[in-house]
Amino acid sequence: MPTSGRGNGRRLVSRRGRTASSTRWLERQLTDPYVRRALAEGWRARAAFKLMELDDRFGLLKGVRRVVDLGAAPGSWCQVVRARAPQASIVAIDLLEMDPLPDTRVLTMDFLDPEAAARIEEALGGPADLVLSDMAANMVGHARTDHLRTMALVEAAAAFAAEILAPGGSFVAKLLAGGAEPALVADLKRQFASVRHAKPPASRKESSETYVVAQGFRG
Missing domain, CATH: 3.40.50.150 (Vaccinia Virus protein VP39)
Incomplete structure (x- = not known):
């Protein structure tokens, strides 16, 4: 089992410079339970x-x-x-x-x-x-x-x-x-x-x- 993950689950503050589709993707990533589990358990991706x-x-x-x-x-x-x-x-x-x-x-x-x-x-x-x-x-x-x-x-x-x-x-x-x-x-x-x-x-x-x-x- 991995012991460390990359990144974090904090919501990004600024949306400046991002397209609507990239903003939706980021928000989906930040609320996805598998993404949160991957970060917590140290897997490199969901x-x-x-x-x-x-x-x-x-x-x-x-x-x-x-x-x-x-x-x-x-x-x-x-x-x-x-x-x-x-x-x-x-x-x-x-x-x-x-x-x-x-x-x-x-x-x-x-x-x-x-x-x-x-x-x-x-x-x-x-x-x-x-x-x-x-x-x-x-x-x-x-x-x-x-x-x-x-x-x-x-x-x-x-x-x-x-x-x-x-x-x-x-x-x-x-x-x-x-x-x-x-x-x-x-x-x-x-x-x-x-x-x-x-x-x-x-x-x-x-x-x-x-x-x-x-x-x-x-x-």
Whole structure:
């Protein structure tokens, strides 16, 4: 369990220079119970609770030895893995710089780089038992475009997972509700024994995000 958090829950005094949407976002953050819990408990982001809830439901972290977190920054999912699977080797990869975490190898690079898979397997000491992706494409504000861009990212993550997972391994990725999903699910069902969808309670009700949980990689 982390012991310290960043930031605080105090309401900002001045709204000067902020747009209406950024003001609404800040106010939602300051009143969000998951944000308050994350700050109090030392998780780097409220997203930590999403992985905890998915793990409670699907047993994702039980017995895992090697875990990859794609698009890991700021690192809250790595924190959860370390807390719940202290024996696991963890590799976090992101284009963004990420503050170090105990016993976690951080790679600042694109997971689509041709060298990424080999570097990750070398850092892990073997193929992964679990590949996590809480990534979403940068939003442009057009729902259909945002969905298609995120789905392309998820499809790339799924292909990457198939490259580095050990038989019996699992893959978890964030989706945005929309149309281009059946082909991805069909591919995952060919590769995994079980493919299910979930919306953890920590995911905001107004958000279109869901998660696909694929377990039992056939190799």
